[in-house]
Amino acid sequence: MSAPLDDAVDDAVDDAVDDAVDDAVDEALVRGLVPGVIGVLVRRGADFAAAEDAVQDALLEALRTWPADPPRDPRGWLVTVAWRRFLDATRADAARRRREDRVDEEPEPGPVPAADDTLQLYFLCAHPSLTPSSAVALTLRAVGGLTTRQIARAYLVPEATMAQRISRAKRTVAGVRLDRPGDVGTVLRVLYLVFNEGYSGDVDLVAEAIRLTRQLAAAVDDPEVAGLLALMLLHSARRAARTAPDGRLVPLAEQDRSRWDTAAITEGVAVLQAALARDRLGEYQAQAAIAALHADARSAEETDWVQVVEWYDELLRLTGSPVVRLNRAVAVGEADGPRAGLAELAGLDPTLPRYTAAAAHLHERDNDLATAARLYAQAAREATDTAERDHLVRQAARLNTLFRA
Amino acid sequence: MAKYLLLKHYRGAPAAVNDVPMDRWTPEEVDAHIRYMTDFADRLRGTGEFVAEAALAPDGLWIRSDGEGRPPVTDGPFAETKDLIAGWMIIDVDGRERAIELAGELSAAPGKGGEPIHEWLEVRPLYGEPPLVTE
Structure with a gap:
């Protein structure tokens, strides 16, 4: 088959998968199973890259066939199909015989409890040897169970580019063993990036980041994980209010606070309070505390700015970040x-x-409205997204209109 | 994770170091140049940083609306337009440093005598999405 024809077939399959997903399958449930299934394959002796490929294949098949023929044991189904795909791939490619040999030579890793499998995958996918964009892509595929196409769409790059990014990332971590704890901090930075820097494709990356952070919080006992979860919940609670129907950005002070998601705020505050009670403060807890103070105020005027400044002091002590200093100002x-x-x-x-x-x-x-107008116009030229640029241009235009009147 | 546009100009950029028009190169030098450009794009596909590219024909028109119910006004092509873009590539990279590094490599494509052209490329960030956390 020629390459373009391959692509066309892939597209047709992906379209079928997309339709199927729209139809019936509880996609979040299927995706939640993915890291555990990868873990099973790895414990059976598959290396991470091959296991991850096999599970992605099984996932695509699940999304295609489950709507018409749902299995009684989804996890068991995925393990069976993925293991078969792994064996097929290993046998099919003669060049891969070396890997089989290696699997035979290497001692079987000891039994590991299943909950740890998921945690080890988080560490591997956020490994410090990966660039941020590779870590994000690999985490979304291996831990999040997203398809390459979904990830490509979420970051507005061609699917082939995303596929390459993911396979390079897998090669980069090929030598990393899955049996040692990693650095939770690197995992949190990756999840924060997913939360904060996605585009709006057909996958809601904000919801996905929250799901993955929630899952991580269940697997590891660390107040900073809880802090990040609280931060995400508190910020996503304002999401509906931060954009007007015409797409323009609504600043915090002008948001219709009745549109904030009170359930998310309640949960975020509870998660944060439990984390703070552990008395191991970190930057995500401090950031969440600031978000909680905003969430707590019925209007912008009622915000407890003195406490907000105190939390910025803590955050500055923890990070020393110039951006924090600016927000503090x-x-x-x-x-x-x-x-x-x-x-x-x-x-x-x-x-x-x-x-x-x-x-x-x-x-x-x-x-000092003249200075403000000039600076708003300059800030608009420095903006890095169109929503902020347009907001700042409007601010400048508003003040300049006042002068003319 | 940021997208950048690399712009190559027919005219309008400051003069390249190895500034000889392409039609004065040997055919082999032309081949080598084109191969370098293709390899560069392929390499970025391999690193997962390639988004899109296109080469632009120099002939272009200026168009503007002439009011409702009237056909648009056209003008040109202008043989002497000061700024003329030859092609572009969009890359998706981890940051500004990487964009600069890649533009530097692209600028070193071989020209006359097989020597790098050292031409000036314009690097422009694309607008991204507004981050959720700003405070």
Whole structure:
């Protein structure tokens, strides 16, 4: 078959899968099974890359056939089909005989409890040897159980590009053994990226990040994991209110707070409080605490800005990040007045992202409207997304219209 | 994870170091140049950083609306347009440093005498999606 024809067939299959997914299968349930099934194959002696490929094949078949013919034991079905795919792939390719030999030579890894399998996969997919974009892609496929096509669409790249990114990532971690605990911090950074930097494709990456963080929180006892989960819940609770029907960005102060998701806020606050009670503060808990203070205020005016500034102090102590310093300056502007905020800003690097926008906002609050208008226009030129650019252009236009009147 | 547009100009960029028009190269030098460009794109496909590319014909028109119910006004092509884009490639990379590194490699495509052209490429970030967490 020629390559374009292969692609056409793949597309047809993928379309069928997409339709099937729309139809009947509880996709989140199927995806939740994926890391455990990879773990079973690895414990049976498959290497991670081959196991992951086999499970992806089984997943595609599940999404295709389950709507018409649902299995009684979905996990057992996936294990059986994936193992068969693994054996087929291993036998089919003569060049892979070396791997079979290696599997025979290597001692069988000892029995590992199933809950740890998932955790080990998180560590592997966020391994420090991977670039952030590779770690994100591999995590979404092996831990999240997304198809390559879904991941490609979510990040607006061709499917072939995403497939290459994933197979390179798998080669990069090929030598990593799945039997040692990794660094939870690297996993959290990857999940945070999934949450914060996705596009809006047919997969809701925000919901996916929350699902994966929730699953991680169940597998590992770490207040920072809970902190990140709380942070995600509290920020996603405002999602519906942060965009107007015409797509424009609505700043926090102007959001219709009745549109915030109170169930997500309640859960986020509870998760955060339990984490804070452990008395092992970290950056995600501190960030979540700030989000919780915003969630707690019935209006922007009622926000406890003094406490917000105190949490920024903690966050700054934990991270030393200039971006935190900038956000803290804005909070100081609310707590102690715009002059105080501008004084904080004066010590910062003006090339920081959103520095100019923050300066414009503080100058406007200080009633220096000409400076604010000029800075809003400059900030619009520095924006890195169109929603923010358009928002800042509108701010500049609003002030400039005032001058003309 | 950011997308960048690499722009190659027929005209309008500062002069390249090895600045000899392509029609004064040997056919082998032309082949080598084209092979370098193809290999570069293939390599980015392999690293999972390639998004799209296109080469543009130099003949173009200027078009503007002339009001409702009237056909658009056309003008050109202008043989002397100062800024003329020859082609573009969109890449999806981990950050600005990587975009600069790749543009640098693309600029070193061989030209006259098999020597790198060292031409100037324009690198422009694409707008991304607004992040959820900004405070």
